[in-house]
Amino acid sequence: MAADTRAKAVTLDLRRRLLSSSCRLFFPEDPVKIIRGQGQYLYDEQGREYLDCINNVAHVGHCHPTVVQAAHEQNLVLNTNSRYLHDNIVDYAQRLSETLPEQLSVFYFLNSGSEANDLALRLARQYTGHQDVVVLDHAYHGHLSSLIDISPYKFRNLGGQKEWVHVAPLPDTYRGPYREDHPNPAEAYANEVKHVISSAQQKGRKIAAFFAESLPSVSGQIIPPAGYFSQVAEHIRRAGGLFVADEIQVGFGRIGKHFWAFQLEGEDFVPDIVTMGKSIGNGHPVACMATTQAVSRAFEATGVEYFNTFGGNPVSCAVGLAVLDVLKTEQLQAHATNVGSFLLEHLTQQKAKHPIIGDVRGTGLFIGVDLIKDETLRTPATEEAEYLVSRLKENYILLSIDGPGRNILKFKPPMCFSVDNAQHVVAKLDDILTDMEEKVRSCETLRIKHPPEDTHPTQILLTRQQDDTHLTDKTSV
């Protein structure tokens, strides 16, 4: 039986029996079975259309015909490893180099973002002769053992922090220690990195690298203050370490203004290593690590071959080239700026209307909406965020939440996301928030006006909310 004709419940049952429960589903209470994708839309087994605001891997759109065609045509001719001469790999390296500062001129091809970051760690250690890594709090850099160790997002729930890993505060000017009212948050947060380095050095540790997403996305769509990364790079390099920019979620024009998110720091800012993944292959498993001649030479000097069975194969490179072509011909970077600005503006209008929206931030099609329970403490509205996302799903809009408080709505749709799509999402968001507020207000009205004589007001509020299938007693919109 074809997979798409199997009933959803049967698929779910098979999945539960055959796959580890560590492989989580979106919307576990009522998972969605998706059998087709096109552009910014996904379709379930009943043919229902969902607007995809989550998938930053299907960068130029699900199943983009140009990308599919490129893979197909190359598959018909040849797919083999990179030990033979082939034009695709050199053409692709050449095209990527045209997007990067000229110092980043050596390319390694791999299959996943995790592999790219793991190789970056190896190169940094080889080049510097040091072992230690500085990372930002709540960061995620991949699922390999080496990367779980440098991902506070994961290791905080596991065995804890390794002695060679040092964590600096997230440069979050909305929720972190230095906020929008601080005179120089970039310097203040960069000084935190400096302190982290000094205290590591006092223990005799030596820094090989600083790893960060150029815009921390896993940590909740954070926009670091301008100048922060340049100052961090100075501190890291002074300690003998390298600066690794993880562009796995945020590269390839997503941020609109620039092709790479690290370019927000200005033309003079050049990381020592840039890692790419996800969007690079529009769903096909490709990844890349770019670095300088000097760093690469130190790695070559070991005399040990770098071999990756699938990395840089002709099909993957054909796909990568096609993604770059589509970005250019459909002017998707400029499109991300236009649609992103529109979405940002309309979400900001919602912030004025709905007190649960504490902050709206972003650039291009990288946008975060920070939901709060109260304005003073900015307490994360975790349950409300979950409720909102489940209501959006009922309305055929797929959106995810992230951040340490699981309260930040993350917009990172395929780059073909349109102004109409943005308008539609904002309208639904507005409806749902209004409805949530209405529910809470009616509970309050009930509490004030009609307390049954022997019932405590709080009990009424809880009773009413328990009747509701979604709102919990923690809801405080």
Ligand SMILES: Cc1ncc(COP(=O)(O)O)c(C=O)c1O
């Ligand atoms: C910022 C970042 N770095 C690295 C990775 C790892 O990439 P992959 O899952 O392709 O191994 C991810 C994946 O979510 C990521 O978000």
